[in-house]
Amino acid sequence: MxxxxxxxxxxxxxxxxxxxxxxxxxxxxxxxxxxxxxxxxxxxxxxxxxxxxxxxxxxxxxxxxxxxxxxxxxxxxxxxxxxxxxxxxxxxxxITEAAAHIAMLLGYRYSVVTTLDRAVPLIEDRLLSFGLQEHCASVRSTGLGVLELEDADRAAQAIILQARQAVEQDRAEVIVLGCGGMAGLDERLTQELGVPVVDGVTxxxxxxxxxxxxxxxxxxxxxxxxxxxxxxxxxxxxxxxxxxx
Amino acid sequence: MxxxxxxxxxxxxxxxxxxxxxxxxxxxxxxxxxxxxxxxxxxxxxxxxxxxxxxxxxxxxxxxxxxxxxxxxxxxxxxxxxxxxxxxxxxxxxITEAAAHIAMLLGYRYSVVTTLDRAVPLIEDRLLSFGLQEHCASVRSTGLGVLELEDADRAAQAIILQARQAVEQDRAEVIVLGCGGMAGLDERLTQELGVPVVDGVTxxxxxxxxxxxxxxxxxxxxxxxxxxxxxxxxxxxxxxxxxxx
Amino acid sequence: MxxxxxxxxxxxxxxxxxxxxxxxxxxxxxxxxxxxxxxxxxxxxxxxxxxxxxxxxxxxxxxxxxxxxxxxxxxxxxxxxxxxxxxxxxxxxxITEAAAHIAMLLGYRYSVVTTLDRAVPLIEDRLLSFGLQEHCASVRSTGLGVLELEDADRAAQAIILQARQAVEQDRAEVIVLGCGGMAGLDERLTQELGVPVVDGVTxxxxxxxxxxxxxxxxxxxxxxxxxxxxxxxxxxxxxxxxxxx
Amino acid sequence: MxxxxxxxxxxxxxxxxxxxxxxxxxxxxxxxxxxxxxxxxxxxxxxxxxxxxxxxxxxxxxxxxxxxxxxxxxxxxxxxxxxxxxxxxxxxxxITEAAAHIAMLLGYRYSVVTTLDRAVPLIEDRLLSFGLQEHCASVRSTGLGVLELEDADRAAQAIILQARQAVEQDRAEVIVLGCGGMAGLDERLTQELGVPVVDGVTxxxxxxxxxxxxxxxxxxxxxxxxxxxxxxxxxxxxxxxxxxx
Amino acid sequence: MxxxxxxxxxxxxxxxxxxxxxxxxxxxxxxxxxxxxxxxxxxxxxxxxxxxxxxxxxxxxxxxxxxxxxxxxxxxxxxxxxxxxxxxxxxxxxITEAAAHIAMLLGYRYSVVTTLDRAVPLIEDRLLSFGLQEHCASVRSTGLGVLELEDADRAAQAIILQARQAVEQDRAEVIVLGCGGMAGLDERLTQELGVPVVDGVTxxxxxxxxxxxxxxxxxxxxxxxxxxxxxxxxxxxxxxxxxxx
Amino acid sequence: MxxxxxxxxxxxxxxxxxxxxxxxxxxxxxxxxxxxxxxxxxxxxxxxxxxxxxxxxxxxxxxxxxxxxxxxxxxxxxxxxxxxxxxxxxxxxxITEAAAHIAMLLGYRYSVVTTLDRAVPLIEDRLLSFGLQEHCASVRSTGLGVLELEDADRAAQAIILQARQAVEQDRAEVIVLGCGGMAGLDERLTQELGVPVVDGVTxxxxxxxxxxxxxxxxxxxxxxxxxxxxxxxxxxxxxxxxxxx
The missing domain is CATH 3.40.50.12500 (Rossmann fold)
Structure with missing residues (x-):
């Protein structure tokens, strides 16, 4: 296809x-x-x-x-x-709905880690609109802009920080990468975090x-x-x- | 201003x-x-x-x-x-949120009467996004396209039919006119229906x-x-x- | 009128x-x-x-x-x-519903800052009853009784403290003054906080x-x-x- | 006691x-x-x-x-x-909350049958406020005023009519008598309806x-x-x- | 009986x-x-x-x-x-529903204090299924396994720690003991905590x-x-x- | 695999x-x-x-x-x-969650058509537990027991009857076959109904x-x-x- x-x-x-x-x-x-x-x-x-x-x-x-x-x-x-x-x-x-669907198949609650603070309400609103918000534990931001994600190491570090808090404080069991620009980081982050990390594109x-x-x-x-x-x-x-x- | x-x-x-x-x-x-x-x-x-x-x-x-x-x-x-x-x-x-805000000040529940069936989910979704859906009894469609509303009598008749059902079956206490093209009909319909009819533009x-x-x-x-x-x-x-x- | x-x-x-x-x-x-x-x-x-x-x-x-x-x-x-x-x-x-309606027109989420801790469930319950709770980020209390608000400086300080936390922690974008006795403080607080502060009476x-x-x-x-x-x-x-x- | x-x-x-x-x-x-x-x-x-x-x-x-x-x-x-x-x-x-608590112990969903149409939103609002609305299938009215309930036969007939619809259309499994003046009818109605009928006073x-x-x-x-x-x-x-x- | x-x-x-x-x-x-x-x-x-x-x-x-x-x-x-x-x-x-029903009769919101972290989603899910989650402020875990509760003093200490946080941070007004193995601790904990403590078995x-x-x-x-x-x-x-x- | x-x-x-x-x-x-x-x-x-x-x-x-x-x-x-x-x-x-996930990708709302009336609350409860109920328009029953589905023609007729009502009255845009025993009917029903029909097994x-x-x-x-x-x-x-x- x-x-x-x-x-x-x-x-x-x-x-x-x-x-x-x-x-x-x-x-x-x-x-x-x-x-x-x-x-x-x-x-x-x-x-x-x-x-x-x-x-x-x-x-x-x-x-x-x-x-x-x-x-x-x-x-x-x-x-x-x-x-x-x-x-x-x-x-x-x-990719927003796709990642949420996959995340819900892998654990009881998922959190989204995204770029800027201002993107959080947009994502929350889309999940609400898709009817996928019930098992969303939180949407957290790294503070990095979309184009700053091109530095993969910096992006990974910032994502890990928020993902850890999502797991420990918000009780997320799965992490969703909340930006198309984070594609490719899921495998690496799954290993580092010990919980499934879901990318929207894949x-x-x-x-x-x-x-x-x-x-x-x-x-x-x-x-x-x-x-x-x-x-x-x-x-x-x-x-x-x-x-x- | x-x-x-x-x-x-x-x-x-x-x-x-x-x-x-x-x-x-x-x-x-x-x-x-x-x-x-x-x-x-x-x-x-x-x-x-x-x-x-x-x-x-x-x-x-x-x-x-x-x-x-x-x-x-x-x-x-x-x-x-x-x-x-x-x-x-x-x-x-x-005008969607405006009408909902005003309707909520006038009665316990409101219904929206709109144009085509396909507009219903859009309106429901916007009310959800605005956080104004809790007191919305229903969104009903007349089956008339936007430009068909220019025939005011036909529009009024179709709206009255749905509004009556909203009041009797869905327990709406206020009717919201769910299309910018219905502007100007609110006064007439308020009189005919006996409940407040709210227009979004005003x-x-x-x-x-x-x-x-x-x-x-x-x-x-x-x-x-x-x-x-x-x-x-x-x-x-x-x-x-x-x-x- | x-x-x-x-x-x-x-x-x-x-x-x-x-x-x-x-x-x-x-x-x-x-x-x-x-x-x-x-x-x-x-x-x-x-x-x-x-x-x-x-x-x-x-x-x-x-x-x-x-x-x-x-x-x-x-x-x-x-x-x-x-x-x-x-x-x-x-x-x-x-004034509760009025402030919530206005706040929802000004930003995505609002928080209420009120007097005593015991007033919080009352306010939450009223917002729920009015169908206006969906975009309420939090209801926070200053710990000041209604009549203690007559000392405007003390009231302003206590409100600012809670409002800041509402903006930063609860992601409020608008602050609602949750007591009739706070009337008159909105303009001053809007300036100090940098987000719209809404008073119920006005x-x-x-x-x-x-x-x-x-x-x-x-x-x-x-x-x-x-x-x-x-x-x-x-x-x-x-x-x-x-x-x- | x-x-x-x-x-x-x-x-x-x-x-x-x-x-x-x-x-x-x-x-x-x-x-x-x-x-x-x-x-x-x-x-x-x-x-x-x-x-x-x-x-x-x-x-x-x-x-x-x-x-x-x-x-x-x-x-x-x-x-x-x-x-x-x-x-x-x-x-x-x-008695509102009491009846709802008991009803929830007896079946998956309950409906309330009350007096006048205008009482419906009050009851819905109280159940919402008590946090007991989730398993409420419907609140239905008989059209009888409180004092008209003193004619027990007429009251029973009117209640049965609504209760049957609640069971068949709203999928209620338990009926709650929604007025203090209906006290004493529960046993009789339980027998006639074949589902538990709960009275608030008892x-x-x-x-x-x-x-x-x-x-x-x-x-x-x-x-x-x-x-x-x-x-x-x-x-x-x-x-x-x-x-x- | x-x-x-x-x-x-x-x-x-x-x-x-x-x-x-x-x-x-x-x-x-x-x-x-x-x-x-x-x-x-x-x-x-x-x-x-x-x-x-x-x-x-x-x-x-x-x-x-x-x-x-x-x-x-x-x-x-x-x-x-x-x-x-x-x-x-x-x-x-x-006992889960029983405790929640009783707790809701005693205060505006209740928190559950349970054993292991992994029990939290189970309890949340059951409360949701029973329609009793609306006034649940939180479900907190002590980290103790079911059989570790047989040491009543250790259990009481761990429960008190979480219950205090539930009252202060989550605004619970009633505490529910979230394990059958906690039966018998309710009276003692009610005294120590100053809020009603509800046991499911009783x-x-x-x-x-x-x-x-x-x-x-x-x-x-x-x-x-x-x-x-x-x-x-x-x-x-x-x-x-x-x-x- | x-x-x-x-x-x-x-x-x-x-x-x-x-x-x-x-x-x-x-x-x-x-x-x-x-x-x-x-x-x-x-x-x-x-x-x-x-x-x-x-x-x-x-x-x-x-x-x-x-x-x-x-x-x-x-x-x-x-x-x-x-x-x-x-x-x-x-x-x-x-297969319940699977069908719901797929249905949500194909239309705004889906209805489930299942076997007996008594299965309806079970399915509703599972969708609630999975966090997939928000876009579920209704769960409808055909009145056929699981083993009666082996007569494919009778099953198809009964499903079509309910599916039509789901589309027209409940505004479903996708139909989910609510029983493992309905597997194999989806293609045929999709053609007859004119909306996507989703089977859980596939x-x-x-x-x-x-x-x-x-x-x-x-x-x-x-x-x-x-x-x-x-x-x-x-x-x-x-x-x-x-x-x-």
Whole structure:
């Protein structure tokens, strides 16, 4: 199968990390296609940027010239998944929900460790919206910005500090890495922390493959029915964007 | 004070209705400035269009050339408010939350009557996100699309049917009009139904005036702190849009 | 419009403070009428006193000899609002709910800072009953009794201490002053704390004015329908009280 | 032990029914002392009357000239229990909570069948406040006023109708009689309905006896600590009331 | 009446302690019959052992050769109560729910103090399942295993430490002893802590007596209907067990 | 990988159906090993039988003479998963949770259609315990017993009837087949209903494969830590069972 792995920001190096993480768990016959939006912020760390990313991602996907069997949305706590589900028939798996689903299969409670303090309410709100908050022990922040995660050692240290507190104080039994930019750290951190550490990108890949194996696709009965035909101005964004440059 | 009343769709006649409703309750010294986004759908009835509207609204507001003291976001159940709150210091009042706040002051439980069935989960999800769902008895749909509401009699009839059921079966004591396009029907329906009928646009105006009277503005401490400075591609949208045409 | 601002205790100096706070935000054409109950405790700090206040307030309002367009109930976390709503057609706004509504418009989560530890469960219970608890981060107590608040500096210091902890530990983004006796401190504390500080009395005034501007009044369909005619002994209380003295 | 069984209304015949129900299950060495408030409505069917009853009951209890080991508060969904718990050291058992506790021991979900439609939100709110709402399948009303219950056959018929619907539609497994005036009907209805029917008065008696057997009394650590000493005007009510007549 | 007091583990000395605690509060005409399962662990401290205990308890009860009027299930947070309720017509009272019901009658919030850390989620989950979690402030562990509780002084010290923190930090007003093996410590701890301390075994006895006084038995309408007749292999367990030895 | 697919009842034909369903979605290199418990009921339809099944399944798994990489527990709404997770290091996936996780990825709300009315509370309770109930629109019963499902046409008709109502009245967007005995019907029903129909067995297989692909195993930090070493009587069950025969 072909999976579109869509970054939510415009930083191409992060898209490559996401792709690499995705490939590390994908089946042999799964092809991971990386996609970077043409529009939006180079790192997404709040609601404004997240809403822009939602639209940029929808834009990137519907203007992608090729076929695919599933989409992975690689923003943690970010908006947009519901829009993409309306536009597509194939499954769309958000890394936030994916990581929470996997974490709930591995232990009684999980905590999310994310980047900045301001991302915490976004993530809490998305988990609430997905109906996955009941076994979330806490969402904790490292204080590192998205792009600061590229220093893997510094990122690992900051994550370990918060994860330890989550396990001891919040009684988490599983740790979820709360940023697409943390992809690749899960194995190392699982060993250091002694509890399962779940990464959203890899979780989303295996869940997308799972849906494919089941022959399942998004319900079109109500919430995710296709948009009704209507006049839309300025859409898609990237057509105009490339035209303009 | 000056209030920006921003439509979420690109239908100018609806913007004018919103403006008229807003003016009908505004203080004498309040100026209502209507704003229609340059980008997006002519009616917003689902997640894709709503996410696009979120960005279109942010775009319209930040490229608006003038000063203002508050923004009213005239989409019911639509996304975007959190992004605008980050971008602005002045209060942003969404008509969904506004109507719910006012309804909760008038009776023990309220029901929302909205347009299409597919809008129901969006509205429920927004109320959940705003923490205003506890006293919501139900969200009911009339089956009418947004633009069909322009036939006021037909709209009133369809709303009355659902509102009666909400009062009798769901034990609602207040009815909320769940679409910006229903603005102007509240008085008539209050009389016909015998329970308070709340419109979001007028509710948002008086709440925006309330915040102004209190000298209050959005907390900038965490969730709605200004975006960090960073490189953003293709933003604002409308600059490119108008440039392109 | 005329707003009855009713104290819940019998301390006249506190009634005057409440009146002053109310006037500080009221529209020019709004008249604030202060009312002190004839019956009850000089400060209300628990359930017994609160229940007595509920009845004393209803008594004071229905024996008030004059007309009015709305009532503000100036007890934080105290009982009684629902009874008054049955007795009156005009809006009744409780300062607890008023402050919570306003706080939710200004930030993602709010904390309440109140007087004694024993008031905390009362306030939590009222917020739960109003359906406004979902975005309440915490209710914290200063340890000061109601009448100790008259020393404004001491009160401010104690409130700041708890408010800081609410912001840092409980992730509150807005602080609500959880006692009618704290009226007047909001502006000063907003400056010192750097987050919006909301006072219930001023919030209730602007919300009462909002309801008036909307032409809205309490739903009479079920919960707040007028009491059925029946024989009531010893009511109103104050008639007997004054007769007896 | 001596149990004060306090009616919440001023109808002496109802007090006697409550007393009779209480005695029907009390241990041989338990003495039931009936108490009727001097102040308040002859039937309590809403918030105004309920708040007045709360104070009237506190008044009746603290001016009762005799000793007792527990108090049963015979109002279903009515206010006041928390105030009485502050004033007394001995246990106070409200019939609403008592019936819910017993019902939860007998089946997975219970429904309450009460009098008027307007009592439903009061009962729901009290169950919420007591933390007993999770297994409540529904609160249903018969449409009969409190005093209409004195026609036992009519009351039984109306209750059976609602109880059947609760069992079949709401999946209740236990029925709670939601009014002190329904005392005495439980045995008959249990037989007719084929599911346990729980009465609040008898439930409260056995729970009060249970607490006595355990040597347990109300926690005085925070919520129910005794009121602080202070000046209270017009209290107790009944002293003035009798003085005045 | 005759109450079967069933231990969940196979340690006979603990069964005797449970019996003694039960007798200390039982009515004169109540007979406590101790029962120890033939199968299972000598102490139950996790899910595997708890599930085994559930079956062992059902086995012990249905193979008990004698009549009885109620069963007390003396495992705190353990599984099995629902199964026993299907098999029997007489009431089954679990000490976890019993203690929570009693605690909720004595104060606004209660905390449970239990044995090992790993028991905490079990207890939380059972309270959730019973619908009794809303007023639970916290479940805290002493770190002592079930059998270590036989040293009463050490147990008391460890419990007091956690209970103090529950009262001060979690705002508990009542403490629940979260293990059948803590039976007998409630009186001593109530005195030392100054808040009511509730034991599950004694609570269950008085509640079982309460249900008997009400003539109430388990609803057989749905969840706890008798098992349908069917072929069951290897049941009852103890028949085989004794046959085998 | 090798997956143990464990039936919860002793009906071998049902085990074979479960195995067949499992194999229909498994990867080529996944081996499905069917396991039928030696102890328990031939169909599990209530709490007693479910608790017995929990122990019978643990027994069957730990006495299984062979290696395996994951376990699928094929009882819908049944107990036991937590016990097995303590006993094993490899992942244990319950079909109830598996189906709910998959359903939540495919639509906004799902309904479960199960066998008998009495199974409904069990399933609701398990979803609550797993933290997966928030997006569950309803659990509906067909009225068919587990073994009656072997008539596939009758089963399909009964399921379709309830599923239609779930979609129209409860606003479900995805249907979950709420019984291991319904395995194999999902594809046919998806076509007839026009919404995704999810089967637990196939869902559990792909999730078990997902966890394997991630290299993830159960957290051993608290809830699912291995049982402490202790004396256990009569365990394992099947050893005695076979010895006895």
């Amino acid at each position: 072909k999976i579109l792995a869509v970054n939510v920001n415009t930083t191409a190096s992060m898209t490559r990390s996401i792709g690499a993480a995705a490939r590390s768990v994908a089946r042999d016959d799964t092809q991971i296609i990386e996609l970077t939006p043409a529009v939006g912020a180079d790192s997404v760390e709040g609601n404004f940027e997240s809403y822009l990313a939602a639209v940029a991602v929808m834009d990137a996907v519907i203007t992608y010239d090729g076929d695919f069997d599933a989409v992975i949305l690689a923003g943690f706590g970010e908006h947009g998944k519901e829009g993409l589900m309306e536009l597509l028939d194939v499954p769309v798996v958000d 979780s989303a890949v295996v869940l997308a493959e799972s849906l494919a194996a089941l022959g399942a696709s998004t319900s079109k009965s109500r919430t995710y029915a296709p948009p009704r035909p209507k006049r839309i101005s300025g859409w898609p964004l990237s057509v105009r964007h490339s035209a303009q440059q | 000056k209030i920006l009343a921003v439509n979420v769709n690109t239908t100018a006649s609806m913007t004018r209705s919103i403006g008229a409703a807003a003016r009908s309750v505004a203080r004498d010294d309040t100026q209502i400035i209507e704003l229609t986004p340059a980008v997006g759908a002519d009616s917003v009835e689902g997640n894709f269009e709503s996410y696009l509207a979120a960005v279109a609204v942010m775009d319209a507001v930040i490229t608006y050339d003038g000063d203002f003291d508050a923004v009213i976001l005239a989409g019911f159940g639509e996304h975007g408010k959190e992004g605008l709150m980050e971008l602005l210091d002045v209060p942003v009042v969404d 509710s948002a105006v008086v709440l925006a005036e309330s915040l102004a009277a209190l000298g209050a503005s959005t907390s900038k401490s965490r969730t709605y702190a200004p975006p960090r400075p960073k490189r953003i591609s293709g933003w604002p949208l409308s600059v490119r849009h108008s440039a392109q045409q | 005329k707003i009855l601002a009713v104290n819940v205790n019998t301390t006249a100096s506190m009634t005057r403070s409440i009146g002053a706070a109310a006037r500080s935000v009221a529209r020019d054409d709004t008249q604030i009428i202060e009312l002190t109950p004839a019956v009850g405790a000089d400060s209300v700090e628990g359930n017994f006193e609160s229940y007595l206040a509920a009845v004393a307030v209803m008594d004071a309002v229905i024996t008030y000899d004059g007309d009015f367009d709305a009532v503000i109930l100036a007890g934080f976390g105290e009982h009684g609002k629902e009874g008054l709503m049955e007795l009156l057609d005009v809006p009744v706004v409780d 919030s209730a005034v602007v919300l009462a004015e909002s309801l008036a501007a909307l032409g809205a009044s309490t739903s009479k369909s079920r919960t707040y329908a007028p009491p059925r005619p029946k024989r009531i002994s010893g009511w109103p209380l104050s008639v007997r009280h004054s007769a007896q003295q | 001596k149990i004060l069984a306090v009616n919440v209304n001023t109808t002496a015949s109802m007090t006697r029914s409550i007393g009779a129900a209480a005695r029907s299950v009390a241990r041989d060495d338990t003495q039931i002392i009936e108490l009727t408030p001097a102040v308040g409505a002859d039937s309590v069917e809403g918030n105004f009357e309920s708040y007045l009853a709360a104070v009237a009951v506190m008044d009746a209890v603290i001016t009762y000239d005799g000793d007792f080991d527990a108090v049963i508060l015979a109002g279903f969904g009515e206010h006041g229990k928390e105030g009485l718990m502050e004033l007394l050291d001995v246990p106070v058992v409200d 439930s409260a008696v056995v729970l009060a006896e249970s607490l006595a057997a355990l040597g347990a009394s109300t926690s005085k650590s925070r919520t129910y600590a005794p009121p602080r000493p202070k000046r209270i005007s017009g209290w107790p009510l009944s002293v003035r009331h009798s003085a005045q007549q | 005759k109450i079967l007091a069933v231990n969940v583990n196979t340690t006979a000395s603990m069964t005797r302690s449970i019996g003694a605690a039960a007798r200390s509060v039982a009515r004169d005409d109540t007979q406590i019959i101790e029962l120890t399962p033939a199968v299972g662990a000598d102490s139950v401290e996790g899910n595997f052992e708890s599930y085994l205990a559930a079956v062992a308890v059902m086995d012990a009860v249905i193979t008990y050769d004698g009549d009885f009027d109620a069963v007390i299930l003396a495992g705190f947070g353990e599984h099995g109560k629902e199964g026993l309720m299907e098999l029997l017509d007489v009431p089954v009272v679990d 609570s269950a006895v008085v509640l079982a007596e309460s249900l008997a006084a009400l003539g109430a038995s388990t609803s057989k309408s749905r969840t706890y209907a008798p098992p349908r007749p069917k072929r069951i292999s290897g049941w009852p367990l103890s028949v085989r067990h004794s046959a085998q030895q | 090798k997956i143990l697919a464990v039936n919860v009842n002793t009906t071998a034909s049902m085990t074979r159906s479960i195995g067949a369903a499992a194999r229909s979605v498994a990867r080529d290199d996944t081996q499905i090993i069917e396991l039928t418990p030696a102890v328990g009921a031939d169909s599990v339809e209530g709490n007693f039988e479910s608790y017995l099944a929990a122990v019978a399944v643990m027994d069957a798994v730990i006495t299984y003479d062979g290696d395996f990489d994951a376990v699928i527990l094929a009882g819908f709404g049944e107990h036991g998963k937590e016990g097995l997770m303590e006993l094993l290091d490899v992942p244990v996936v319950d 869902s559990a297989v792909v999730l078990a494969e997902s966890l394997a692909a991630l290299g993830a195993s159960t957290s051993k930090s608290r809830t699912y830590a291995p049982p402490r070493p202790k004396r256990i009587s009569g365990w394992p069950l099947s050893v005695r069972h076979s010895a006895q025969q």
